[in-house]
Amino acid sequence: MFRPVHTFVTTLALALSTAFAGQAEPSIQSLQTADENRGWEAVGRLNFGPDGFCTAALLTSDVVLTAAHCLFDPATGERVDPTEIEFQAGLRMGRADAYRGVRRVVIHPDYDFSDMERLSRVGTDLALLELDQPVRLGHVRPFRTQVRVEAGQTVQVVSYGKDRADAPSHEEDCEILARDDEILVLSCEVDFGSSGAPIFAVYQGEMRIISVVSAKARWEGQDVSLAAVMEGELDTLVGAFARTPAINAVGKRVAVDGSVSMVATR
16 A cells, blocks of 8 residues: 555645755756657647746657646736647757647546645646647657556656756656655756646666656655656546547637547556
């Protein structure tokens, strides 16, 4: 039986909105060149108007995975207008491999941004966005998912963040420190903009997404990051995605006729 994470996370930062105090510089590599970024081009920056951004990653040519809380205005609590969102695949040094708008935003049906108990939101902090056009470039390869993970596994994170918003950064050696049925506690170092960043683990030689960055916290005296356990939750999100109509270019709802082909790898 998993030890409940809720009992041992001692301080939860509010959706990555505060900086770590007295923390050393992250041991991460900035992916500024095409060679350094090779294989990570499906990770991109998700922009919200002129100022806000998160990180997201392609699961198919036209669907990205990110954190649900990214889709809410932190000041008002209102949902972000999908027409103001842009996904920039593989963005580095002012240029992206592809620029796409968004025609459908689906947040996990159990996620409640208004819940004042921030820790309880982490376990469903997942969202899918359908792009207005597929990204069909041979070198931009979407990632598969792996939902079953265990404490002690080595994981990696690719994200955009504060003071490194123009190129992705790669942390390749962090760890799942603990988990329960809802939340992963990780040693990965995150900052502003890292919300929604894909967390990867290697399975059978393939890099797969196991979750996305949700928040940062204090756990047993150290700074950690938190993410949802996607087992079961990703299937719920995909089901909600299949039932949700898209929005066309003029903001009207349009029907959808099938489910997204991104069943999680067990």
